[in-house]
Amino acid sequence: PVAPAANFIKNIVEADLAAGKHAQRRWCGQPGTAADHAAAPLDPAKIRTRFPPEPNGYLHFGHAKSILLNFGLAETYAGRCHLRFDDTNPEKEDQEYVNAIIDAVKWLGCDWQQQGESNLYYASNYFDWMLACAEYLISAGYAYVDSQSAEEMRASRGTLTQPGKDSPFRTRSVAENMDLFKRMQAGEFADGTHILRAKIDMAAANINLRDPAIYRIRHATHHNTGDKYCVYPMYTFAHPIEDALECITHSICTLEFEDQRPFYDWLLERLAEGGLLQRPLPQQIEFSRLNLTYVVLSKRKLIQLVDEKHVDGWDDPRMPTLVGARRRGYSAEGFRLFAERIGVSKNDSLIDYVLFEDAMREVMNESDQRRVAVLDPLKLIIDNYPEGQVEECHAPNHPLHEELGQRTMPFSRELWIEGEDFQEVPQKGFRRLFPGNMARLRYGYVVECTGCDKDENGKVIAVHCNYLPETKSGTPGADSVKVKGNLHWVSVAHAYPAEVRLYDRLFKVPAPGARREGDAPDIERNFLDDLNPDASRSITAQLEPSLKEARAEERFQFERHGYFVADRVDSQPGAPVFNRTVTLKDSWGK
Numbered sequence: 251p252v253a254p255a256a257n258f259i260k261n262i263v264e265a266d267l268a269a270g271k272h273a274q275r276r277w278c279g280q281p282g283t284a285a286d287h288a289a290a291p292l293d294p295a296k297i298r299t300r301f302p303p304e305p306n307g308y309l310h311f312g313h314a315k316s317i318l319l320n321f322g323l324a325e326t327y328a329g330r331c332h333l334r335f336d337d338t339n340p341e342k343e344d345q346e347y348v349n350a351i352i353d354a355v356k357w358l359g360c361d362w363q364q365q366g367e368s369n370l371y372y373a374s375n376y377f378d379w380m381l382a383c384a385e386y387l388i389s390a391g392y393a394y395v396d397s398q399s400a401e402e403m404r405a406s407r408g409t410l411t412q413p414g415k416d417s418p419f420r421t422r423s424v425a426e427n428m429d430l431f432k433r434m435q436a437g438e439f440a441d442g443t444h445i446l447r448a449k450i451d452m453a454a455a456n457i458n459l460r461d462p463a464i465y466r467i468r469h470a471t472h473h474n475t476g477d478k479y480c481v482y483p484m485y486t487f488a489h490p491i492e493d494a495l496e497c498i499t500h501s502i503c504t505l506e507f508e509d510q511r512p513f514y515d516w517l518l519e520r521l522a523e524g525g526l527l528q529r530p531l532p533q534q535i536e537f538s539r540l541n542l543t544y545v546v547l548s549k550r551k552l553i554q555l556v557d558e559k560h561v562d563g564w565d566d567p568r569m570p571t572l573v574g575a576r577r578r579g580y581s582a583e584g585f586r587l588f589a590e591r592i593g594v595s596k597n598d599s600l601i602d603y604v605l606f607e608d609a610m611r612e613v614m615n616e617s618d619q620r621r622v623a624v625l626d627p628l629k630l631i632i633d634n635y636p637e638g639q640v641e642e643c644h645a646p647n648h649p650l651h652e653e654l655g656q657r658t659m660p661f662s663r664e665l666w667i668e669g670e671d672f673q674e675v676p677q678k679g680f681r682r683l684f685p686g687n688m689a690r691l692r693y694g695y696v697v698e699c700t701g702c703d704k705d706e707n708g709k710v711i712a713v714h715c716n717y718l719p720e721t722k723s724g725t726p727g728a729d730s731v732k733v734k735g736n737l738h739w740v741s742v743a744h745a746y747p748a749e750v751r752l753y754d755r756l757f758k759v760p761a762p763g764a765r766r767e768g769d770a771p772d773i774e775r776n777f778l779d780d781l782n783p784d785a786s787r788s789i790t791a792q793l794e795p796s797l798k799e800a801r802a803e804e805r806f807q808f809e810r811h812g813y814f815v816a817d818r819v820d821s822q823p824g825a826p827v828f829n830r831t832v833t834l835k836d837s838w839g840k
């Protein structure tokens with residue numbers, strides 16, 4: 251991956267490297283405790299980062315920021331980045347999501363196979379270690395079984411200004427706690443009857459340190475461990491342990507976890523004191539999450555869009571998911587460029603969607619071959635061109651890359667042109683076809699418009715012209731007649747009529763669901779009301795014949811229109827269907 255531009259996280263990493271903070275760290279080739287790693291050689295990786303998705307949904311654009319940051323740091327600093335499924339929550343997780351996440355990470359060009367290491371992990375494989383950690387905390391007096399109801403626990407937690415109250419079960423003996431916890435594991439108790447809590451300080455200013463829950467009873471089947479366990483660790487307990495077992499050096503997460511950092515550190519310190527985890531311990535570093543205008547980046551809302559069928563599934567090209575992006579035609583390199591441009595900081599910000607699109611345009615302008623497509627076909631008849639005659643015109647595949655060669659486009663008496671390229675009564679400044687005006691048919695001839703045919707309603711159904719035979723592009727006479735207008739075309743007899751989907755932004759306002767200026771105080775908005783009803787439109791376009799052979803996922807610039815991709819789901823060999831990825835210029839709202 252492209253290294254992210256200088257940022258505060260890089261500064262931390264560089265300072266740690268300069269100080270040799272992790273130089274003595276050992277790595278036995280897989281996750282393990284201090285004892286497992288003790289006899290192992292020094293870790294060949296200078297740093298270790300991780301991307302830890304919970305397999306409870308599809309990845310979205312925000313996750314791409316995190317993926318590219320973590321894999322990018324590992325690449326820049328001779329480290330490794332682990333892909334770890336944070337699958338400690340039995341109820342919502344599913345293999346379908348695991349597979350989709352693996353595909354998306356690969357699609358972004360990130361690889362957990364690094365220098366002979368395969369760093370793909372499942373947090374659920376650490377459940378035994380986590381239980382051992384919990385039992386150690388009990389034995390050292392750092393954890394207790396609380397048997398209050400959830401209601402009572404909530405009530406005794408206190409508030410920002412009020413300290414919490416100790417649970418009546420807080421003084422249970424180590425032996426009693428251990429016995430109860432063993433019986434919780436053995437399945438003796440119903441969900442919610444007991445919970446294991448860290449014993450820290452019910453008066454702590456940080457509410458997250460008021461004896462947080464670390465293990466709960468949940469009689470549920472887990473997608474990886476089945477029915478083996480009926481107690482599951484809380485995320486805030488599991489995550490630091492996962493990091494430490496994997497020898498993660500820099501554990502990067504989004505800002506909402508800042509208040510959890512003291513517990514993260516507290517827990518790892520206790521477990522390192524107990525000899526369970528290797529030092530130096532991982533350091534949690536928070537950065538601001540990606541927020542983008544005109545989309546929503548929250549799994550919960552994305553699930554709602556899919557479940558309520560506001561879109562056609564997770565991979566709907568309008569969706570800000572990575573499967574959606576891929577189908578839409580956005581490129582992984584475009585995501586890299588975008589991530590590099592927005593950088594990494596601690597300031598919450600809302601990034602303009604235009605920045606995302608511009609990064610895509612920039613990459614695609616460079617990478618995509620040009621083709622011709624007429625999206626709103628209008629027939630042009632060249633009255634002085636011999637009927638039945640066909641000749642070849644030559645069009646460069648890429649104006650910036652001569653080495654990509656040319657393709658031939660058949661030219662004949664009847665062509666499709668874009669409806670907007672003819673005006674019977676021209677507006678001021680209009681330079682394309684109108685009666686009496688001359689314009690160039692790109693890669694072909696200069697033509698002079700002579701008139702048009704209309705149907706009984708006055709609608710223009712064909713345009714007439716004469717061509718100037720000496721003006722063919724690429725011949726000495728090409729410049730003999732100067733014209734201002736330039737239009738694209740495809741030969742009627744040779745065109746490939748195809749379904750083209752014109753996608754636009756999913757929401758019609760920058761901050762879907764947010765209150766707007768002038769809203770009455772009692773107004774609550776719903777993001778669904780801000781959906782853009784015109785975000786998907788299907789048309790039949792006339793494409794140059796070579797596009798018939800386009801393979802699924804092949805992307806092109808359709809000249810004057812934008813970037814289009816052959817849909818990876820609906821395209822058939824010899825019959826591709828195209829999706830508009832993005833227009834050439836930002837025309838939103840115009």
Ligand code: ATP
Pocket residue numbers: 301302303304305311312313315316502503504538539540541547548549550
């Ligand atoms: P959501 O908040 O949308 O429900 P999540 O945070 O629950 O997503 P996880 O699977 O837990 O999803 O996230 C995996 C990683 O991706 C985490 O490290 C998380 O911090 C990061 N991440 C999630 N959303 C964003 C975002 N908008 N910008 C940057 N990183 C993100």
Ligand code: MG
Pocket residue numbers: 304
């Ligand atoms: Mg989550």
Ligand code: MG
Pocket residue numbers: none
């Ligand atoms: Mg989240």
